[in-house]
Amino acid sequence: MWTLPNLLTLSRIVAVPLLIGFLWWPSWAAGYGIAFVLYCLMGITDYFDGYLARAQGAVSKLGIFLDPIADKIMVAAVVLMLVATRDIAGWSLVAGMIILLREIAVSGLREFLAQLQVSVPVSKLAKWKTTLQLVSLGGLILAGALPHWHWVQTVSLAALWGAAVLTLVTGWDYLRVGLKHMD
Template sequence: MSSLPNLLTLSRILAVPLFVLLMWDGTWFTSLLAFGLFCLAGITDYMDGHLARAQGTVSKLGIFLDPIADKLMVASVIVMLIHNDAIRGWTMLPALIIILREIAVSGLREFLAGVQVSLPVSQLAKWKTALQMVALGALLLGQSSAHWWPALPAHDLGVLALFLAAGLTLVTGWDYLRAGLRHMGPA
């Protein structure tokens, strides 16, 4: 538990309540702070895996906690962006796709763990996560940039990236489902 990669992963989980508090009132300043925290969380997401592999300290705990930290951060950002009206109307569709896929894949992983089958993260799923983080970061930035840089199209770029991320989310979700169905057998 006390390895640096695991501590970085745990810090992302512990940052979620702080992130929610920063986003609660949705002022341009707290949104800017939330954007900074989100960027820091993204850096720790990259660093924990990189350090664990480089130091040879990949652990079962880290493998377990890393996707949970990602899902908690993504879901809390989406919920708070909806709360602050940065995600509304048709933009709710890709947000819903992302959240539903995360729940479905988590359930699939839980089922497969029960039959002792591992479902490793694909390279495309890593790109999906990166695109989700860019989309959500841009939407966060868009909440504050309207105050200090109105010409920055952060919100519009975030919406576009969110739709692209939802497309990758559907593709990777389908890939995982197909892989999982091979281990479920006939009903």
């Protein structure tokens, strides 16, 4: 249970309040810089927990359960914080809402299907969606650290919209599978 992959996953969850703390003051560029480094470390642990679990034959039920939760907690907390600091504002709020709503809906759907003993594997497109979400949010954090580099925020917001589109597509894919198992 307390394997290195599971500890890496737990470290991402534990690091979220620290990450949010560094993002708390939008005019503190150094805080955003520290948050960006922490966010990148959290992303690296996301890669390595799965890699190590498979390489060491240490895939566990706890890890399978916690990994997507850690991702969702991190994404939701960062989206909410970037909305609060107005780094995500205007029409881009819609992209943030799409991402949050889909994550909640798919989590509920997975829970429902688990009761029916139906497993829904993560698709390659869903992995790309997660990657684009993480890159776009990381870019928005970096934009706060480099406020004079306006292009970083522009590119990151475009990536956020790309992630929102993939979020809708993959959400629909999961819903289609789920509907087959509903009365």
